[in-house]
Amino acid sequence: MLKPGSIEIHSDVKTYKIQAAVLRQKGGPLKIESLELEGPRDDEVLVRLVASGICHTDIDFCDGWVESDQAVVLGHEGAGVVERVGTSVKSVKHGDHVVLSYQSCGHCRQCRSGHPAHCQHFYEANFGFRRLNGSNALQRSGVRGHFFGQSSFATHSLATERNLVKVAKDLPLEVLSPLGCGLQTGAGTVMNSLNVSGGASIAVFGTGAVGLAAVMAARLVGADPIIGIDIRPKRLQLALKLGATHAIDNRRQKITAGIADITSSGVDYVVETTGSPKMHQLAIEVLNPHGIVALLTGESGSDSFPEGRKTLGIIQGDAVPQNFIPKLIELYQAGQFPFDRLVKFYDFSDINRAIADAKRGDTIKPVLRIGEV
């Protein structure tokens, strides 16, 4: 556990001494360093982080980083306590508990019509490592932040009202942190993007955190059968406990034959979380006419195939965090979305071990414990 940062005032701007896990080398390791974070601007909220989930996108960025890039702070499943708010912030105040999610611009047509996951500036706002106006609150330290509007592998983070969700103070913040990306994406794909209805057949390719969230959501909406597919028997066992009616270990059994055995045809929906081109192709092959493959690994737009089959690239399960995360929390409290079973906690200083465990597949959803509530 690290101590909360202290304020320092430099002639014009307030800055906070924070600690953050900095990426300076392709593939890591991340190193925890002391940095200076500029205090919140008018529309920003300074959050003292209690926990942060680690998502595969963090790991992909770590592995894809190149030496010519400036050092960055990753992390985009933060949860914490509001420390300070900018002058125009209305919805939260000092001491409120918040879960952080993806960032959006708030001004474009998609944002104004209630579809922030389709924000026209989604890429810059989440992967630009700067504010939309080009500035960077970690500039003084020569490091780039603002990843997904948060960079939550740190003791403190700057968010806005658009990417934070206020939560009740009696809820365990450290458990809630992964709701902001992975779990919202998996559940939102089933409940929002595909709007799966009772009795529909669904296969989930890859039963990591996103896939298991899709399995739990499929059970909630009454899909049947729900077929979990993975190469890790342990994960498949968990999928069966969380709502899958069938499991296929595709190291032992062919997916096409396995699905044909279960449904006597294909499936109405596939949620493809693996990102493998081979699995992408297979997903289309096992679809029933008018079936849909949801692709969750970065592709956007849609593609059509014979007999009304199609693929859809999905971002963040088309979820509006301020509506969907409270809904998932309610389901969690009612015992219907037991996502805490995917979580394993690590001390912030063990971030590199947590990443390694996630990469090996030993841990489904690592959550870093960063500070006290």
Ligand SMILES: [Zn+2]
């Ligand atoms: Zn993510």
Ligand SMILES: [Zn+2]
């Ligand atoms: Zn927008």
